[in-house]
Amino acid sequence: MKRDGRRTRAGRSALTVLTAFGVLAGAALTGAAPASGVPEGGTGRRIAPGVTYREFDITAAAGRTHAHLLTVDLGNPHVRVDLLHPGAVAARATVSRLADTAGAVAGVNGDFFDITETQHPGVEATGATVGPAVAGGRVLKAAVPDGQRFGPALPPGTTTREVLGVGTDRRARLDRLSLTGSVTTPGGRLRLGGLNQYALPQNSVGAFTSRWGGVSRARAVCGTDTDRAAPCGTDAYEVTVRGGRVVAGAGRPGSGPIPSGTTVLVGRERGARELRELAVGDPVSVTHGLVAATAKVPYAFAIGGCPVLRDGTPLSGLDDSTSAVRTVAGLRGGGRQMLLLALDGADDSRTGLTIAEEAATMRGLGASDAFNLDGGGSSEMVTRDRGASGVTVRNHPSGGAERPVPNGIGVFSR
Structure with missing residues (x-):
């Protein structure tokens, strides 16, 4: 360089x-x-x-x-x-x-990103971006709640899900990508609230995959949907799923690389209570993707x-x-x-x-x-x-x- x-x-x-x-x-x-x-x-x-x-x-x-x-x-x-x-x-x-x-x-x-966590002592800034990301046609992450955004105030009527993308038709466009997904458990189906993002919506369950990296997932339960600086939640739970079954549970979000083929589920508030119902060996399946508001073709690239x-x-x-x-x-x-x-x-x-x-x-x-x-x-x-x-x-x-x-x-x- x-x-x-x-x-x-x-x-x-x-x-x-x-x-x-x-x-x-x-x-x-x-x-x-x-x-x-x-x-x-x-x-x-x-x-x-x-x-x-x-x-x-x-x-x-x-x-x-x-x-x-x-x-x-x-x-x-x-x-x-x-x-x-x-x-x-x-x-x-x-x-x-x-x-x-x-x-x-x-x-x-x-994109703007989680650059500092001075409001949350002891919590590591993740460096992860605010908005969705797609690379080479692969979904990397979804958007944090609007109130958890780093950067200048959003223009009225816009959201953290806004993207600039290029579709498989080689045309660039502005669009909005929303997370879709679910967690199917023996007790029923839970709506997925996050994917590889530094902040989860309140009362939700989010998924972290090998694409997240090894940084601590503790930031995911800090702040609220309207206030990034609000204290970290005390009601949190984490479940590790491998091969379609629960292999571990923990009373707080962990850290370290996530192996390929493994999904770590982090729940806060109601989401934490739902994950606590799971036991080691329970079958669990997780689906996730991003849905475009306007594009009729898949995105090869998108950035928040x-x-x-x-x-x-x-x-x-x-x-x-x-x-x-x-x-x-x-x-x-x-x-x-x-x-x-x-x-x-x-x-x-x-x-x-x-x-x-x-x-x-x-x-x-x-x-x-x-x-x-x-x-x-x-x-x-x-x-x-x-x-x-x-x-x-x-x-x-x-x-x-x-x-x-x-x-x-x-x-x-x-």
Whole structure:
């Protein structure tokens, strides 16, 4: 991995956010964005077939900020996007390491995540993300309750189940993925309330599989559906299921790797009481999956975050006062193109954008839909030059160094 410390201004375009919800205008853009997907004054640098990179300045309410933009042509049969992740839901690595390990030609950071547990002394922060995740067509996890979310407030009418995804039809879209599943026991069928997530709904039973990793599952019973900082529940129980039968029970959530073919069920409140009815040797079957609200095809890739632009219109209630370094994904051309934008965190560029300005920026670049990802010290973009053995970090992370993150969006080109 290399850091790109160049800050040359030559050849850059400048974008100006005229209003919180207006299109971008000025020398760079007038009306709709050009077909190249980057501001006028340059066509971007080709990273790989179907993938271009461009950097430019944006002048917003708080001042000038520097942006890095990837344009990804999903209509190109040699191009695809997929989830970058370290192999476990509850694990983190830098975007450069994730991209290099996966062989991606480019990438950005992803979903908001459980980064600290200062409200719960003695409980380990899991590093797991807020929203659903699908990698290579495999479901990794479901979403935590809305009140357990890390990150800025959700826009009205949205939920932690919001995703940006690419279906098996190679079209990107914004959607909502909800958990479906059950636990069948000798006493009846229980509704499954969670899958590999750091927080379970109150009174529910959640499932943890080998994809979770080895981090403690204790955080799953902390907080409430409306208050992330609420104390950890005292009524909890855990059951280990292997080969379709209960092999162990415990009075508190445990830790350590979960072997393949094994499911650990964690219950809180009523869910805990239901699991206590099970005995070693009892037959138990667990089913789980994610159901899309709109897509008619399966998702090959999906990542959590929150929508800020739909059908060319910014969502209502977007924050227009807090400027920050941000990462955002945009869609255009009916989902055949994906725009990935990461702001720079260098001292002279750290003014950032509000979420409202972020939506306006993506609309000015021609996106019909846009999806806000984690920002601040997590914001990062990497690209790999042709023939290079590793990626280069294109923006300056605002913390001064790359922050390990649980997932990201990887761009791949054959």
